[in-house]
Amino acid sequence: MFSTRLLWGFAFIFIFLSVIALLTNMPESKNPRVYKALLPYFPYRIEKEFGGLDIVDKRTGKDLDVENAKVYIVYDELLKKWGRKHLRLEGNRLIVLDDQGNPRATIPLQGAEEVHWVQEFFFKADRDTR
Numbered sequence: 001m002f003s004t005r006l007l008w009g010f011a012f013i014f015i016f017l018s019v020i021a022l023l024t025n026m027p028e029s030k031n032p033r034v035y036k037a038l039l040p041y042f043p044y045r046i047e048k049e050f051g052g053l054d055i056v057d058k059r060t061g062k063d064l065d066v067e068n069a070k071v072y073i074v075y076d077e078l079l080k081k082w083g084r085k086h087l088r089l090e091g092n093r094l095i096v097l098d099d100q101g102n103p104r105a106t107i108p109l110q111g112a113e114e115v116h117w118v119q120e121f122f123f124k125a126d127r128d129t130r
Contacts, residue, residue, distance in 0.1 A: 027072035031117040034094070037107045041086070041096045044078050046071060083122035094118055 039045075044064075047056050052068040055075055066074045088095040092115060094107040109115050 021069070025069050025073060027076050028121065030121065031114050034107065034109065034114050034118060038079075038083075038087075038094075038096070041104060042079060042082060044075065044082075046075060080122055087118070087122055089115070089118055089123070 043058050044055050045058055046053055047063070049063075053071045055064040055066050055071060055078070056062070057064070064074070086097045086099075088097060092109045094109055095103050096105040096107065098104045109118065
């Protein structure tokens with residue numbers, strides 16, 4: 001009744017769509033040292049829940065009810081938006097600002113690779129919109 005070609009075709013389409021979904025929902029790569037240093041100041045965190053993962057606002061304790069497949073994408077977007085407002089890059093120093101724009105902490109960047117990552121991850125969209 002079913003031909004093997006039809007089964008192979010369905011299998012190929014399923015695998016192809018699965019790979020595309022996986023690639024589109026992957027978070028961006030991050031510099032581990034700088035990312036880890038920024039996390040204490042970032043007002044959101046990812047928490048495990050019974051139904052999967054969710055993003056929680058540290059200030060209010062409310063969760064954002066994000067679709068499970070999009071948690072890391074939304075988290076990256078929140079991090080970038082926060083970084084554009086709360087980070088300032090001065091040479092090899094990354095200054096973390098509070099909500100009023102006052103310096104809260106300074107993170108020394110170690111090398112051009114970390115400076116480049118900060119510029120690309122947080123401030124690239126600013127250059128694209130100018």
